[in-house]
Structures are given as C-alpha cells and as structure tokens.
Amino acid sequence: MSTTLPPRTTAPAPPAPERRSAAELVLRVREFVIGAALAVLILVTWLVNHSFLDDQGVKDLLLNAAILVLLATGQSVVVLTRNIDLSVGSVVGLSAFACGSFVSGTDHGPALVLLLGIALGTCCGLISGALVSFGKVPALVVTLGMLYVIQGVGHAWAHGDQINASDVPDSVLTLGSGSVLGIPYLPLISALVLAATGYFLRTYRSGRQLYAIGSSPEAARLAGIPVRRRTLAAYAFSGAVAGFAGALWLARFGTVVADAANGWELTVVSAVVVGGVAITGGVGTVWGAALGAMLLTTIGSALVVLKVSAFWEQAITGALLLAAIATDRVVRTRSTRALRKRRRD
Amino acid sequence: MSTTAPAADGRAAPVLALEGVSKSFGTVRALREVSLSLHAGQAHALAGENGAGKSTLIKILAGVHAPDAGTLTLDGTPVTFSGPADARDAGIAVIYQEPTLFADLSIAENIFMGRQPRRSLGRIDHTAVRSATAALMERLGVDLDPGRVARGLSIADQQLVEIAKALSFDARVLIMDEPTAALTGSETERLFSVVDALRAEGTAVLFISHRLGEIFRLCGHVTTLRDGQLVATEPLDGLTEDDLVRRMVGRDLDELYPKQPTRPGEPALTVRRLTREGVFHDVSFEVRSGEIVALAGLVGAGRSEVAQAVFGIDRPDAGEIRVGGAPLRPGSPTAAVRAGLALVPEDRRQCGLVMAASIERNIGLTGLGKLGRAGLVRRAGERARASDWALKLRLKYDRLTDPVGLLSGGNQQKVVLAKWLATEPTVLVVDEPTRGIDVGTKAEVHRLLSTLAADGLAVLMISSDLPEVLGMADRVLVMHEGRLTAEIPRDEADEERVLAAATGRPHTAGEAA
Numbered sequence: 001m002s003t004t005l006p007p008r009t010t011a012p013a014p015p016a017p018e019r020r021s022a023a024e025l026v027l028r029v030r031e032f033v034i035g036a037a038l039a040v041l042i043l044v045t046w047l048v049n050h051s052f053l054d055d056q057g058v059k060d061l062l063l064n065a066a067i068l069v070l071l072a073t074g075q076s077v078v079v080l081t082r083n084i085d086l087s088v089g090s091v092v093g094l095s096a097f098a099c100g101s102f103v104s105g106t107d108h109g110p111a112l113v114l115l116l117g118i119a120l121g122t123c124c125g126l127i128s129g130a131l132v133s134f135g136k137v138p139a140l141v142v143t144l145g146m147l148y149v150i151q152g153v154g155h156a157w158a159h160g161d162q163i164n165a166s167d168v169p170d171s172v173l174t175l176g177s178g179s180v181l182g183i184p185y186l187p188l189i190s191a192l193v194l195a196a197t198g199y200f201l202r203t204y205r206s207g208r209q210l211y212a213i214g215s216s217p218e219a220a221r222l223a224g225i226p227v228r229r230r231t232l233a234a235y236a237f238s239g240a241v242a243g244f245a246g247a248l249w250l251a252r253f254g255t256v257v258a259d260a261a262n263g264w265e266l267t268v269v270s271a272v273v274v275g276g277v278a279i280t281g282g283v284g285t286v287w288g289a290a291l292g293a294m295l296l297t298t299i300g301s302a303l304v305v306l307k308v309s310a311f312w313e314q315a316i317t318g319a320l321l322l323a324a325i326a327t328d329r330v331v332r333t334r335s336t337r338a339l340r341k342r343r344r345d
Numbered sequence: 346m347s348t349t350a351p352a353a354d355g356r357a358a359p360v361l362a363l364e365g366v367s368k369s370f371g372t373v374r375a376l377r378e379v380s381l382s383l384h385a386g387q388a389h390a391l392a393g394e395n396g397a398g399k400s401t402l403i404k405i406l407a408g409v410h411a412p413d414a415g416t417l418t419l420d421g422t423p424v425t426f427s428g429p430a431d432a433r434d435a436g437i438a439v440i441y442q443e444p445t446l447f448a449d450l451s452i453a454e455n456i457f458m459g460r461q462p463r464r465s466l467g468r469i470d471h472t473a474v475r476s477a478t479a480a481l482m483e484r485l486g487v488d489l490d491p492g493r494v495a496r497g498l499s500i501a502d503q504q505l506v507e508i509a510k511a512l513s514f515d516a517r518v519l520i521m522d523e524p525t526a527a528l529t530g531s532e533t534e535r536l537f538s539v540v541d542a543l544r545a546e547g548t549a550v551l552f553i554s555h556r557l558g559e560i561f562r563l564c565g566h567v568t569t570l571r572d573g574q575l576v577a578t579e580p581l582d583g584l585t586e587d588d589l590v591r592r593m594v595g596r597d598l599d600e601l602y603p604k605q606p607t608r609p610g611e612p613a614l615t616v617r618r619l620t621r622e623g624v625f626h627d628v629s630f631e632v633r634s635g636e637i638v639a640l641a642g643l644v645g646a647g648r649s650e651v652a653q654a655v656f657g658i659d660r661p662d663a664g665e666i667r668v669g670g671a672p673l674r675p676g677s678p679t680a681a682v683r684a685g686l687a688l689v690p691e692d693r694r695q696c697g698l699v700m701a702a703s704i705e706r707n708i709g710l711t712g713l714g715k716l717g718r719a720g721l722v723r724r725a726g727e728r729a730r731a732s733d734w735a736l737k738l739r740l741k742y743d744r745l746t747d748p749v750g751l752l753s754g755g756n757q758q759k760v761v762l763a764k765w766l767a768t769e770p771t772v773l774v775v776d777e778p779t780r781g782i783d784v785g786t787k788a789e790v791h792r793l794l795s796t797l798a799a800d801g802l803a804v805l806m807i808s809s810d811l812p813e814v815l816g817m818a819d820r821v822l823v824m825h826e827g828r829l830t831a832e833i834p835r836d837e838a839d840e841e842r843v844l845a846a847a848t849g850r851p852h853t854a855g856e857a858a
Binding site for chain 1: 407434441449
C-alpha cells in the first residue's frame, strides 16, 4: 500500500557528528550560566569593596543563603511535578515559633527541636498535598489558602508575643552560630539536604517519576506512575524542609515572631525559576534552584556593599525572574526547532 | 506473507479474554456485552468504524477504564485491573493511537520510566538504561539517539519510541492501536517483522488499523465492532476487504436525517491549494450557499486541521481562502468572524464553551462587540439575544443564568450553535456536530442544519459518523492522510465508497482519486 507521506530513510545511517546548537547548550548548562552570573557579581562587588569577601563576609553570604537554598530545594521538588507550594513562608514562621515555644526555658537539645520542626512541616505539607493530589484542587489556590491559614494560626497562637533568644537553650543557638573548620553549620546542613535531594532525583525511579509527572501528567498516568501518591510525597517533602528550615531559623536568630518568614514564598519560587526549574514542570535541577537562591541573596548583600538602595533588590529580582522565563521560552522554541531538524537531515 | 492461524476451535486457552464486557460514559453506551479472546502466538485484528468502541475496549484491557459489567480473565483466572500499572505488571503492553511521551525527558527515560534497570540500593543504572535503549532501537532499525529529549520528535518517531517501549516489556500481550498511521512503508514493514518475531516467541497481539491490507498481512483472526456491539469474530482466511468493510458499516439509514432539498447558490467559501506542511496538502474545494458539504475521513486525516486553518486558528503555509469572493486574511480568527465564518469546534467542553458561565453569557460571547456600548456589555441585550436563540433552537433549560455545565451534551451543543449563529454567519463550519449526543437531540441538530442550509447558509460539516455524512450532505469530500482523495455527489455516495476513499483503498467503481 502506498502512502502519501514523503519517503524518509530509516536505515541506520553512519552516526552523524554530534551537532549541538547554542540554544541546546544553554538549556543543558543553565546551571553554569547562573553560576557564572553569581561569580561575576561576587567578583565585581569584591573589586569595589574587598571586605565583601573577608572571613566574615563569606560567612555572612553563606549564612544568608543557607535557609533560602534549603527552601528552594524543597520547592523545586514540588515545581518539578507542575505544582507550586506558596505556603512555605508561613510554615517556616509557624515552625520557628512552635520550636521556640517548645524549648523556651528548657534544656532540650537541638535534635528534638529539629524533629519537631520537621514533623510540623510534614503535617502542613501533607494537608496541602492531599488537597492538591486527591482533592484535585489547583495547587495555587490550595497553597495560597494554606499560607493564610497557617499564618493565622501562628498569629492567634503568638498573640503578638515573641520568642526571646535569652530563653532558647545555648545548645540550640550553637547550631545557628557555630561552625566546623570555619564553615558555619547552617550552610553545611543546606548543602547536605541539597546533595541528597539532587542525588535522589537523578538516581531513583521515584525521583525520575516526579520529572515524568511534571512533563506530562496524562502520560504519567498511562505509564502506571502513582501520580497522586508522588505528588503528595513531593508536598510532604517541601513541607518537611520548610519545617526544618523553621527550626534552623530559630537556631540562627533566637528571637522569633510568628510571621518570621512572611513573604518568603515568592522569593523561593523566584529562586527556583531563576535557577532553571520550569514553572510548567518536568525540567530543571535542585542544583540550579540552589544557585538561583544564592544569586538572589548575594544580590541583596552586594547592593549594600555597592551602596545601592535596597529597594532596587526587588526590582532586580523581578527582572531576573522575567529574564529567566523569557530565556526558557526562547531556548525551548529554538531547541525544539533544532531537534526537529536533526532527524530530518 | 501468509500468517494463517490454526482454526478457532483448535486454539489453546486464551492468554487474555474479555467476556460480556459493557461500558458506558454518562448516557453513551460505548460497549455492550463484547467478548474477545487473545491467544499466545497469534495476532488478532479489531475492526470497526470510528466510535465503534475499539478505543474503549483497548483501554479496558490496559486497565485505564474498569468495565461496568463482564469479566476480564488472564490465563483463565478473572482479574481486576485497578490501573494501568496492574495491566502492565500482568504483561500487557499498549501502543496508543496518540503517542504519550514525556517531552522533557530523554528517549531512554521515556522507554524505561518506572522500570529502569537498577544497581545496588535501588539506584538507577543509567548506563544500562542507555544501552538497553540502543539495543531496542537497533532491533527496530531506527537511528535515534537514546539520550535526546523527546521534544521535537516527528509523530512517526514518537510512534517508534512507543513501539520500542512496548517491546521493552517483553510483553505477553501486545496491543497496538493504529501503530502505523504515521509510519512509512519501510518502517511499517520493519515493525511487522518485529511483531512476527514476537508472535513466534509466543506473544499474543491485538492489532487495530484502518489500513485493511495490514490486517490481512499481520493477523489470523478478526473481531468486528459496530456501535459498541460485537458483529463477528472469525478467521481472516476466506474474507475479502470488502467483506470486512460491509461488517463494519452495514446498517440502514433512518429518519435521523431530515435533509431538505436545496438549490445551491453562489460559492460562499472557496479554498484553493491550501497546504500546511506535514498536516495537509493541496486541499481545494468550495462550499456554495444553501449547500451542506461533508468532510469525511479517518481520525488524523487532517480534516479538523483544515477547518482550523480556514478559520484562521492555524496559519497555512500556502494556498488561498475566499469568503463570498473576497480573499480572507489567513491566520486571523477575528478576520474570519468579520468575513462571516463561524466554527463550531469538535471539543465543545474545551474549545466551544465556558462551562462554568451561564447560558446567556456563553451565547453572548461572540457578540461582545455588537452587544456593547462604550466598551461595556449591555446585560439586557445579552439576555434578549440568548432567549431569542434558545427559543429558535428549542434549547431545554431551566434559567438562562444556569451554568452551561449543567446542560446535557446535546443542549450544550445547541448553545455552541446559538453562540455562532448569533453572529449571522454566511459560512458555518461544524466539526463533529453530534458526537456524544443522544439520538433525539441528534435529529434536532440535523433538522436545524438542514433548515439553515435551506435558508441559504453554506455549511461545511466534518463528521466521522458515516450515516450522518451520507444522510446530511449534498456533497461528500473525503480526506486520506492529509489529501483530498474523493469528491462524491449525494446521489452517488454510499458507505463503501466513502470508506474506501478514506482508507486509501482503490475502489472498483472508477471515481476520481
């Protein structure tokens, strides 16, 4: 039977030389682009003011980035599944306050505090996750609702009170201020969580399935992937990380109010998107998200050193976000075109 | 190549069997008491027109749908699949008509998702995944890099990846729904030799194709479905392609099609050499006022795509469209509406209606300009227009402020029609106007179309429902694989002739191909 499609050779051709278009390269090495931008930013700021990179300067940079990197890691896992978790800022605040109330005036050790934070965050994440995956309510609405619910619970509980650093046991505060070999604990912890998550996403079947779900939920269902369970797990993870970050927040600052990380959710999402995790799911790595988080916090610190008004920070963050999304769009259409051609040649 | 199977009575116990299976979606009965059995080492064909229930049957076998009644047996034991994963674990691999790939992931990941070879501690062995994929590609004779992402693959290549995925299961049952629709002759032959090899190893195969020649080439037995019911299960030996077509279509027309005779007037829509690369080629036709022209063909033949290009949703690469003699600016639905075109799309839930909005809002949508004053919509005008059309179309509703989502499928379709008729078009394009509609409403929609045509409207009707095409159309255009293959006047059109042109099968009565 004849067919009207143009004939196409299918015999195995001699392997074509690997031609990768520039667009495709950018897609592959998004992490390098962000890393390079970060390096340039640090270099320029250092040239202006050498104290930016002295011992204390480096420590500050790392400490400032640590909690955002942690939250970006959790958020990435959710965004990869084509969802979003806007409740993380509230979870951090509630967890920090809850942990603070729990240890105030006691001599509980840091392990118990961290566990409490994780447990509390996991609960919040499970509620959001259950509503999104089993309740089939859009993630944006669910987590926006959760943001306000958790914030409200925090306010009602705190009644305007705050946790005072003087009431928090030293063992907990040491977690926030101590260091090993000159590197503070906090960034070390973030790096560990980041590395473990990155390794999991790349090396385990369930990790890859998160990418599959974000890439095409319908195809994922047909491929027999337990889409709802995986989505729930992603939210539980994001919540757990946020709760954990809350406990670390207490350890770092000691003095804590109930809406400690108010507004952070948007910074976290910005970091994730700037870092190359597609808001439409399926694309990106936690490494990129972490670099995005470091870039955003470093811009904040650099502006101070460069004596630029701090108000510019928001504008720059927004511009970066738009640039990232625009790049994604352009790169995607270009690379699709390039990929189409490759087979036809 | 002959693939004669042993006689039906001499066959061993089936690997997978359906018995008395029924399935309904809402009020539509997709399958009624259908039985089918698949045997190790044999290829079985499933034949039937669009909407006969083939896809539903496949999805039941694949664990996507659960049957309402009847049993599914695997090796003689009744089983219940709670999802696609269950069917897969039972050794059932399915190649769907529409490729279902993860565009952002590599070909290798697409094939082995959830089943990647693992090293210690459950870690994925990426090297093994890649080499296994390369081996599959070699077996299929395809030159695709396992590491490239699926985005940008042609439909044919996507289909090949789906086939590789099915092969990777070492499945006991391989189900293929139109796997060759996008493949070239040599790719198809390659696929068939792989399937032959699998059969020799004892795989049971269920094969669906509109290319009847392929059914005879590959299969030993055939089961024919019509209107969700079993027509026959029989050996292909001794059957001819014409026999098969007759079993697929054989039914009488009834009073469902109240077609009024009309006198066609001036050409209202003229399409010249319209081409969209890789979708449809060199399509030329005209629709006169007062005429209903049907565009028939199989799913994927490019009919809806032509309609979308005419309406300006997609921009054609070449060709010309004229409405009432004046050239139409391509790629602009706004220009199309202004020129007097209206398109009632195939999927009313997705494209035709705002389900949560009220009836009057939906009907008013196309007239926002006319109903407005100083940029604001006058509610009274909107309501007057809605009640006017609701009456004309005999819409069954409670209140005009009810959300459209509450209406039955047939009444929803009337709202879409009302919405477009309110623009007072000169050319109405309807895509599958009666899909998923109960018989009573179907007849009403037909009467409406007929009346509109008698009043001078030019109607282009895309339909996969053959009796509808034959019952309603003054002329039938048939598309096959992106090209217009036949133009048949009403008095010469019959089911076999249309289906022959739609499947690209040369017909004995010498028509222009």
